[in-house]
Amino acid sequence: MSHRVRHLVARFREMGLPVTTEDDDARFAARILSPTEMRLWASMDVVDRRHSVDVTRRFIAQLPGASRDETAAALLHDVGKSAVRLGRIGRSIATLVPLTATMRRYRDHERIGADMLRDAGVNGRTIELVAGAANDEVARRLRSADDGDG
Numbered sequence: 001m002s003h004r005v006r007h008l009v010a011r012f013r014e015m016g017l018p019v020t021t022e023d024d025d026a027r028f029a030a031r032i033l034s035p036t037e038m039r040l041w042a043s044m045d046v047v048d049r050r051h052s053v054d055v056t057r058r059f060i061a062q063l064p065g066a067s068r069d070e071t072a073a074a075l076l077h078d079v080g081k082s083a084v085r086l087g088r089i090g091r092s093i094a095t096l097v098p099l100t101a102t103m104r105r106y107r108d109h110e111r112i113g114a115d116m117l118r119d120a121g122v123n124g125r126t127i128e129l130v131a132g133a134a135n136d137e138v139a140r141r142l143r144s145a146d147d148g149d150g
Contacts, residue, residue: 022046025053032056032071036120041075043082052078058145063138070138072122073129077146080113080130 029041029049041049056074060066066074086094094107114131128134129142 021050025049028053028056029075032068032075034072034122037072037076037117037122037126040079040082040116040120040122044079045082047088048078048081052076055142055145058149059142062145062149063141066138066141067125069123069125070129070142073126074142074145076113076117076126076130077142078109078113079116080109080111083112083116084109 026042026049029052030038033041041052044052052075055077056071059074060071063070094104110130110132114127114133117127117130129139132139
């Protein structure tokens with residue numbers, strides 16, 4: 001199964017889960033993120049924030065020695081989606097077949113997120129991972145955690 005399809009299936013599973021731990025999620029994120037990064041994280045949709053915490057927990061379980069910047073990237077890996085507002089159905093369609101300019105922009109959320117972080121003065125390693133520009137063990141573990149593995 002392709003990475004994109006696996007990711008879409010994992011996100012669909014998450015969509016039906018109740019979001020009941022917003023305060024816990026925010027406390028978890030605040031222990032890792034700088035105040036600037038926390039503002040960016042807080043700008044994300046509540047379901048994306050929940051997903052980012054789940055991804056980060058899986059990432060930490062896979063790579064307990066990850067740096068703070070690498071762990072911050074796990075929390076912020078989808079921050080670019082906050083700049084492209086699409087509903088759940090639109091996001092799912094955009095993942096497979098980007099039919100509109102907004103959907104094409106959504107598919108570019110990694111670059112958009114990296115730009116948001118750069119504009120906010122965030123560290124280069126976090127940006128490199130959010131942008132999808134790295135292909136090392138940490139980047140592979142982050143993608144695996146994002147796919148729901150671990």
